[in-house]
Amino acid sequence: xxxxxxxxxxxxxxxxxxxxxxxxxxxxxxxxxxxxxxxxxxxxxxxxxxxxxxxxxxxxxxxxxxxxxxxxxxxxxxxxxxxxxxxxxxxxxxxxxxxxxxxxxxxxxxxxxxxxxxxxxxxxxxxxxxxxxxxxxxxxxxxxxxxxxxxxxxxxxxxxxxxxxxxxxxxxxxxxxxxxxxxxxxxxxxxxxxxxxxxxxxxxxxxxxxxxxxxxxxxxxxxxxxxxxxxxxxxxxxxxxxxxxxxxxxxxxxxxxxxxxxxxxxxxxxxxxxxxxxxxxxxxxxxxxxxxxxxxxxxxxxxxxxxxxxxxxxxxxxxxxxxxxxxxxxxxxxxxxxxxxxxxxxxxxxxxxxxxxxxxxxxxxxxxxxxxxxxxxxxxxxxxxxxxxxxxxxxxxxxxxxxxxxxxxxxxxxxxxxxxxxxxxxxxxxxxxxxxxxxxxxxxxxxxxxxxxxxxxxxxxxxx
DNA sequence: TGGCCTTTGAAGTGA
DNA sequence: TCACTTCAAAGGCCA
Numbered sequence: 001x002x003x004x005x006x007x008x009x010x011x012x013x014x015x016x017x018x019x020x021x022x023x024x025x026x027x028x029x030x031x032x033x034x035x036x037x038x039x040x041x042x043x044x045x046x047x048x049x050x051x052x053x054x055x056x057x058x059x060x061x062x063x064x065x066x067x068x069x070x071x072x073x074x075x076x077x078x079x080x081x082x083x084x085x086x087x088x089x090x091x092x093x094x095x096x097x098x099x100x101x102x103x104x105x106x107x108x109x110x111x112x113x114x115x116x117x118x119x120x121x122x123x124x125x126x127x128x129x130x131x132x133x134x135x136x137x138x139x140x141x142x143x144x145x146x147x148x149x150x151x152x153x154x155x156x157x158x159x160x161x162x163x164x165x166x167x168x169x170x171x172x173x174x175x176x177x178x179x180x181x182x183x184x185x186x187x188x189x190x191x192x193x194x195x196x197x198x199x200x201x202x203x204x205x206x207x208x209x210x211x212x213x214x215x216x217x218x219x220x221x222x223x224x225x226x227x228x229x230x231x232x233x234x235x236x237x238x239x240x241x242x243x244x245x246x247x248x249x250x251x252x253x254x255x256x257x258x259x260x261x262x263x264x265x266x267x268x269x270x271x272x273x274x275x276x277x278x279x280x281x282x283x284x285x286x287x288x289x290x291x292x293x294x295x296x297x298x299x300x301x302x303x304x305x306x307x308x309x310x311x312x313x314x315x316x317x318x319x320x321x322x323x324x325x326x327x328x329x330x331x332x333x334x335x336x337x338x339x340x341x342x343x344x345x346x347x348x349x350x351x352x353x354x355x356x357x358x359x360x361x362x363x364x365x366x367x368x369x370x371x372x373x374x375x376x377x378x379x380x381x382x383x384x385x386x387x388x389x390x391x392x393x394x395x396x397x398x399x400x401x402x403x404x405x406x407x408x409x410x411x412x413x414x415x416x417x418x419x420x421x422x423x424x425x426x427x428x429x430x431x432x433x434x435x436x437x438x439x440x441x442x443x444x445x446x447x448x449x450x451x452x453x454x455x456x457x458x459x460x461x462x463x464x
Numbered sequence: 465t466g467g468c469c470t471t472t473g474a475a476g477t478g479a
Numbered sequence: 480t481c482a483c484t485t486c487a488a489a490g491g492c493c494a
């Protein structure tokens with residue numbers, strides 16, 4: 001876990017990985033930029049690599065763990081280079097090449113706006129570094145620069161590692177404007193912006209109220225009426241990659257995630273005024289599962305994305321009408337239905353936040369959509385991140401947990417355990433894994449127990 | 465249509 | 480305290 005100034009608890013320290021020095025990364029760049037493999041090869045390589053990693057799990061694990069800093073970087077670099085050359089991926093992943101990421105800038109973003117509504121220079125710098133497609137220029141999003149940026153490839157030094165895994169599928173030039181499904185918006189994005197600690201209440205700057213169609217260049221209404229206000233991101237926001245820092249730039253993010261005026265009575269920042277309502281929310285110390293279904297809408301009119309009310313379950317409420325007339329309806333059933341109707345999700349951890357932010361890039365770079373493959377890539381990229389980069393996400397995750405705790409004081413992760421039928425699924429999966437592990441481990445057991453000399457004592461599976 | 469896959473991390477559970 | 484399990488997101492795939 002990264003230790004930030006102040007020694008804040010962000011997570012397990014031993015979870016931080018050792019990061020390669022930049023010399024190695026540059027080596028990898030030149031090495032990988034010339035590599036050309038098609039998607040099928042890469043997919044198979046992912047599998048092979050995973051197998052390789054399993055075989056050398058101890059090595060990779062040791063590599064992940066931060067070694068004593070006393071170890072000379074040169075030695076480690078040489079070793080890492082040799083190892084990378086051996087590995088199938090050839091060190092395809094590297095940390096995003098913005099070395100020395102100014103994590104120290106993050107606290108500045110807690111108040112990223114100047115009195116005139118524009119971003120502070122520091123926040124602007126940070127946001128541009130992190131989100132080159134996000135127009136954080138003083139002119140606002142309505143400037144055409146945003147479109148220009150969205151249409152042109154993002155600078156490699158800003159965007160980070162391209163998809164070296166899929167160089168043949170690299171279409172970043174016109175695919176960076178990834179259509180991010182509305183639910184890519186972080187569930188806690190509006191949730192977190194409820195905090196007055198981060199933002200001053202008030203409406204967003206007027207220049208942020210409109211969006212421009214990237215194809216036509218015609219300004220669009222903030223939100224199409226057919227888009228559910230539940231996820232205030234319009235599909236038309238092509239090129240606007242949502243990111244977990246959305247809560248840091250709520251006002252700026254509004255044109256990025258257009259909000260229907262019909263759907264929301266107040267824009268996000270005004271939700272900060274919610275402290276009154278939120279205080280009642282908190283003071284009531286409601287058990288999360290006791291929240292009535294419509295309470296997924298915040299009192300500001302903003303639906304709370306952390307509270308999931310599946311349509312199916314909403315439909316079940318219609319059946320409640322008839323069921324209410326039924327004498328069979330018991331209080332226990334009502335409680336049970338309420339629990340089903342409201343599902344407060346877990347706050348995202350650092351890696352999940354990272355995935356949310358980077359997924360669109362990987363999808364754009366690799367033209368891959370399979371999440372399993374994408375997640376493998378993201379997992380490796382995550383390990384390639386520097387401490388500072390990871391620390392940023394650990395800090396975000398920590399803030400999310402804090403806010404989640406504030407919003408749902410009585411909530412526990414246990415509430416979601418087997419809240420749906422996934423419990424059965426997991427159970428089946430676990431049983432399957434156990435069965436597999438038994439098959440694999442049995443030979444080891446017999447071999448360890450009896451040795452090679454006494455194979456006649458081995459059990460059946462071990463003898464195979 | 466629901467479960468699986470795949471990743472990491474936080475948190476819960478049981479011994 | 481430790482090992483293990485579950486669940487967060489995501490979307491294609493498959494039975």
